[in-house]
Every structure is written in structure tokens, then in C-alpha cells.
Amino acid sequence: MLAANFDNQSDTFGLETQSYIPMESINGVNLFARWQYTDASQNYYSRLAQDGFMPERYFTTDIDNTFNHIYLAADFYINKSWSIGAHYAWQDIDMKQFKSSNFTPEGETIELSDSFNNYGLNTAYWWQITQNFSAKFSASKLLNDDGDAQDGLLVGLDINARF
Incomplete structure (x- = not known):
């Protein structure tokens, strides 16, 4: 007979702000900042009862994780439809795992x-096709300073309709 328990608890806190600043030379700048902190813990326990051939066995695992995440972005609006931007993301992970x-x-x-x-x-x-339809084309180039991570290119197309 197998018995198992799982307990999971997570607390997340964060702050987020966004501000659009109109400018004279370009349409404006949109600034965005987010900080998020997560403290998570998990506990696993399993017990396998004696079956006549094997003695009773149990296993426990306790995991404690903390995550800090900061995201900063600035988008410069050349006109009402076109933007060019940059972003920076930092994440810190601390994990402790105990098995017995x-x-x-x-x-x-x-x-x-x-x-x-x-x-x-x-x-x-962003292109307003008609009064009810719009499309947004986007491209992002990811740059990593970590030798293990690869750079990437993301291309997107969003189509919206209002009725």
C-alpha cells in the first residue's frame, strides 16, 4: 500500500508602475517597472507499506525556494503607431532541498x-485596419550575457476585432 502527502505554500509580493511621458520631438515614452518576490515551500512525503517481501519504506523531500525578479522597459513612440523599445530583466533564485x-x-x-x-x-x-479591426506587428531581439543561454528573435502578430 502506498500513502503520499503533498503540501505546497507560496507567498508572492510585487510592485508595478507604468508611466507615459508625452514629448515634443517624438510622440512620447512609455516607462514600465516591475518587482516581484516569491517565497515558496513544498513538502512531499510518501510511505510504501511492507508487502511481505520488502520492509516498509518512506521518503520525504522539503524544498524552500525564493525568487526575486526585476523587469524594466522603455518604449519610445515615434508616432501613434510605431514604437522602438528596450528592456532589462534580472532574476535571482535561491533553492534549498532536503531529502531523507x-x-x-x-x-x-x-x-x-x-x-x-x-x-x-x-x-x-499598430495598424487600425477598419473601425472594428486592428493588427499589431512586433519583433524582439533577446540578448543574453550568460554563456549558457542563447540569443533569440521573437516575432509576433496580434489581430483584434470589436463588434
Whole structure:
């Protein structure tokens, strides 16, 4: 017989702000900033009852994670339809994992701490096709300073309809 329990708790806090600043030389600048913090913990417990051949076994895993994330972006509107922008994202991860069982009651602890930086450039064009239809074309070039991560190009098309 197998019995298992799982417990998960997560607390997330954050702040976000956005501001559009009209300008004379270009249409304006849209500034965006977000900070988010998450503290998460998980607990796994499983027990396999004795079946006549094998003794009873149990396994536990406790995981504690903290995440910090900062995202900053600026979009410069050349006119009401076309924007050119840049963004920066930073993420910090701290993870601690403890595993134990009746075979290893002293347990094993694994700790990981790492941070990541991402940069990007983007452009977007919004086109009002008719009174009820619009389209937005966008392209973003992702630039990474981490040797393990690859740069990328994202291309998007959004079509909206109002009835």
C-alpha cells in the first residue's frame, strides 16, 4: 500500500508602475517597472507499506525556494503607431532541498543559488485596419550575457476585432 502527502505554500509580493511621458520631438515614452518576490515551500512525503517481501519504506523531500525578479522597459513612440523599445530583466533564485528516507535518515541537502540577466530590443507597429479591426506587428531581439543561454528573435502578430 502506498500513502503520499503533498503540501505546497507560496507567498508572492510585487510592485508595478507604468508611466507615459508625452514629448515634443517624438510622440512620447512609455516607462514600465516591475518587482516581484516569491517565497515558496513544498513538502512531499510518501510511505510504501511492507508487502511481505520488502520492509516498509518512506521518503520525504522539503524544498524552500525564493525568487526575486526585476523587469524594466522603455518604449519610445515615434508616432501613434510605431514604437522602438528596450528592456532589462534580472532574476535571482535561491533553492534549498532536503531529502531523507528510512535508508538515509541523516538526509541529503542540496543548495542552489543563481541569478540571470536578459536584455532585449523591440519594435512594434499598430495598424487600425477598419473601425472594428486592428493588427499589431512586433519583433524582439533577446540578448543574453550568460554563456549558457542563447540569443533569440521573437516575432509576433496580434489581430483584434470589436463588434
